[in-house]
Amino acid sequence: MPEPSSFQSKSVTPIARRTVLKAGATLLLSLLTQGVANAAQFVAVRVWPAPDYTRITLEHEIKLKATHFLIKDPNRLVVDIEGVDLDAQLKSLIAKIESNDPYIAQVRVAQNRPGVVRLVFDLKEEIRPQVFTLEPVGEYRHRLIFDLYPQNVPDPIAELLEKKYNPSRTEDRSKEDREANKTPGNEEKDLQLSRVITIAIDPGHGGEDPGAVGKGGSYEKNVVLSIGRRLKAKLEQLPNVRVMLTRDGDYFVPLHVRVQKARKVQADLFISIHADAFIEPTARGSSVFALSEKGASSTAARWLANKENAADLIGGINIKSKHQHLASVLLDLSTTAQIYDSLKLAKSVLGEIGNINRLHKAQVEQAGFAVLKAPDIPSILVETAFISNPEEEAKLTDNTYQDQMADALTSGITKYLSKNPTLSRNKLT
Numbered sequence: 001m002p003e004p005s006s007f008q009s010k011s012v013t014p015i016a017r018r019t020v021l022k023a024g025a026t027l028l029l030s031l032l033t034q035g036v037a038n039a040a041q042f043v044a045v046r047v048w049p050a051p052d053y054t055r056i057t058l059e060h061e062i063k064l065k066a067t068h069f070l071i072k073d074p075n076r077l078v079v080d081i082e083g084v085d086l087d088a089q090l091k092s093l094i095a096k097i098e099s100n101d102p103y104i105a106q107v108r109v110a111q112n113r114p115g116v117v118r119l120v121f122d123l124k125e126e127i128r129p130q131v132f133t134l135e136p137v138g139e140y141r142h143r144l145i146f147d148l149y150p151q152n153v154p155d156p157i158a159e160l161l162e163k164k165y166n167p168s169r170t171e172d173r174s175k176e177d178r179e180a181n182k183t184p185g186n187e188e189k190d191l192q193l194s195r196v197i198t199i200a201i202d203p204g205h206g207g208e209d210p211g212a213v214g215k216g217g218s219y220e221k222n223v224v225l226s227i228g229r230r231l232k233a234k235l236e237q238l239p240n241v242r243v244m245l246t247r248d249g250d251y252f253v254p255l256h257v258r259v260q261k262a263r264k265v266q267a268d269l270f271i272s273i274h275a276d277a278f279i280e281p282t283a284r285g286s287s288v289f290a291l292s293e294k295g296a297s298s299t300a301a302r303w304l305a306n307k308e309n310a311a312d313l314i315g316g317i318n319i320k321s322k323h324q325h326l327a328s329v330l331l332d333l334s335t336t337a338q339i340y341d342s343l344k345l346a347k348s349v350l351g352e353i354g355n356i357n358r359l360h361k362a363q364v365e366q367a368g369f370a371v372l373k374a375p376d377i378p379s380i381l382v383e384t385a386f387i388s389n390p391e392e393e394a395k396l397t398d399n400t401y402q403d404q405m406a407d408a409l410t411s412g413i414t415k416y417l418s419k420n421p422t423l424s425r426n427k428l429t
Ligand SMILES: [Zn+2]
Pocket: 204, 205, 211, 212, 220, 274, 275, 308
């Protein structure tokens, strides 16, 4: 097979995305007025490496058309993009592949023939690629996405067990673990569980989807991951509790995949962590949500659920694979019993959060959040504070507040578990 004719060096200076966006638009305009064809530019190139999959995003002024194929011995993924020219932005991809990327060893980029750019990814193992395009949405222009999934997916339950009993993996978050090692409260010490309880913690957004962005520049996706990791470390101190994070890095996890991950490890509880945002910067306070079967409990709750459910559009999912997946999952089953338990859990958690922050609403609210739809797992969504409120943004990025929030969530969960020690899951299978 033909290889790229020339390879680019790794010393390409990265260019800020916004600058390029402006420069690209200006250039496009000036070229259009001169009547020059084929002037469209790459706007940005992003790489999101993660154990689940590595994503490459090529953002362009126009919709890109790509074909791809795999080669073995050694494993390579070849992508041809039509109707574009190699430019500095695309070349910057080479330097953006990190040596610790789980799946990509390196990428080579070259003009394969006039009007066709070829990317060759040298792979670390056999992968299953998904290549798809996304229409402009939010701040993004046209996106061409390559998601590189491992051909051999590790068993999530085996991974969970290994993680629980292998402390060496937590090197990079020893701080959270140290803080979690404080003496637990009375209810934590007295917690008696007749069996091992699995709790899924779901830090919202990630990767292409930053979630809400504060005036001070903090991203919801980073804040909620930090709180989620703290919560995990604290919950793992409890006897007979094991914890799974649906996302433990800066990459996007589609909403239905979060639910699927929790169900694969047979989670007993699902806790989704978010930070709220509103146009009005004075909006403030924490809130806790459960699923609703018959309409939202308020207009605000419906608005928020719609906003959170739009994550898949920004984060970017391959519609084809989503439909294949949903056809095989029983998401239409009744959630009546689930909601009953979720409301109890939500009340317990809301009560504890009320001790550390003002509450946005004194009651648990309900709406049709996509991540809360596992029919067999009590599931709640916590809006930890308003990132759009400058005072609360400062709290959300503060170690002490993050820790207090994780403590409050732990207490709320513990109290719920003590009152419902048998926790009968309505198993579907
Ligand atoms: Zn969110």
